[in-house]
Amino acid sequence: EAGVTQSPTHLIKTRGQQATLRCSPISGHTSVYWYQQALGLGLQFLLWYDEGEERNRGNFPPRFSGRQFPNYSSELNVNALELEDSALYLCASSLGQGNYNEQFFGPGTRLTVL
Amino acid sequence: QQPVQSPQAVILREGEDAVINCSSSKALYSVHWYRQKHGEAPVFLMILLKGGEQKGHDKISASFNEKKQQSSLYLTASQLSYSGTYFCGTEGGNDYKLSFGAGTTVTVRA
Numbered sequence: 001e002a003g004v005t006q007s008p009t010h011l012i013k014t015r016g017q018q019a020t021l022r023c024s025p026i027s028g029h030t031s032v033y034w035y036q037q038a039l040g041l042g043l044q045f046l047l048w049y050d051e052g053e054e055r056n057r058g059n060f061p062p063r064f065s066g067r068q069f070p071n072y073s074s075e076l077n078v079n080a081l082e083l084e085d086s087a088l089y090l091c092a093s094s095l096g097q098g099n100y101n102e103q104f105f106g107p108g109t110r111l112t113v114l
Numbered sequence: 115q116q117p118v119q120s121p122q123a124v125i126l127r128e129g130e131d132a133v134i135n136c137s138s139s140k141a142l143y144s145v146h147w148y149r150q151k152h153g154e155a156p157v158f159l160m161i162l163l164k165g166g167e168q169k170g171h172d173k174i175s176a177s178f179n180e181k182k183q184q185s186s187l188y189l190t191a192s193q194l195s196y197s198g199t200y201f202c203g204t205e206g207g208n209d210y211k212l213s214f215g216a217g218t219t220v221t222v223r224a
Contacts, residue, residue: 004155035214042116043156043201043214056211090155102146103212105155 002026004093004106012112013081021076021109025093031055032074033094033103034066038087046089049074050096081113115139117204119215126192126222134187134218136202145178145185146203146212149196156201159187189220197222 005024013019025032034046045058049068057064063079072093078085088110092103117138124132136145144163148156162178162185173190185204189196199219203212 033212040216042216043203043212045211045213048211058211102158102161104158105148107155 004091004104006089006091006106006109008109009107010110010112012114014114015081015083017081017113019078019081019085019111021078021089021091021111022073023076023091023093023106024073025091026104028095029093029104030072030096031094031101032068032072033092034074034076035090035092036060036087037090037108038084043090047076078111083113086111086113115206116213117202117215119200119202119218121218122216123219124221126189126196126220128194128222128224129191130222132189132192132220134189134200134202134220135184136186136204136215137182137184138204138206140183140206142178142180142183142185142204142206144205145176146205147176147185147187148201148203148214149198150201150217151198159200192220192222194222194224196220 007022031050035043048056052068066076068074088108090108092105094101094103120135147159150156164180176187178185199217201214201217203214
């Protein structure tokens with residue numbers, strides 16, 4: 001069974017640009033979560049999508065947005081990139097609503113903002 | 115609000131035990147534990163729901179004290195494969211939003 005996949009593996013952008021990160025969940029999983037992992041700061045919750053709807057978001061500005069497609073894959077968009085957006089962005093999927101289901105993480109996209 | 119993990123780092127010899135603590139300033143609904151090895155994605159270890167239950171995963175176990183708003187992860191008879199950074203994720207209400215601690219780096223040496 002294929003795991004969670006993310007693309008691209010690495011992304012280099014300059015300040016002010018926009019970045020688009022993609023995630024494909026495990027087959028059968030309807031929930032997708034996005035996390036930011038900056039150096040030394042652990043995992044910061046960004047967004048949660050389930051059945052195509054945004055269910056919850058973390059304490060991030062509106063320039064962080066995303067969507068979930070009918071096939072449950074998801075996209076994270078970061079507009080007006082700032083240097084501090086440089087981080088590893090992890091996507092996770094789970095079977096459905098609720099945290100009683102374990103989250104399976106993808107390998108991440110390393111975003112570097114110059 | 116982000117839970118606080120302690121210690122930040124611990125170095126063990128194979129066979130030694132260790133405890134990692136996770137504390138929250140607010141009431142907890144559930145606690146999740148993950149391990150991340152360098153350059154890899156975090157891997158799920160276990161979930162504990164309020165009720166003070168204890169769970170185990172091989173020789174790694176955890177407890178959850180909802181009154182104290184804390185959870186502890188116990189590494190027993192550590193193996194080299196236990197090396198990595200351990201994160202606790204806490205849910206403060208029925209909102210399915212996890213807040214993760216900064217992590218505890220565990221190094222197990224032969």
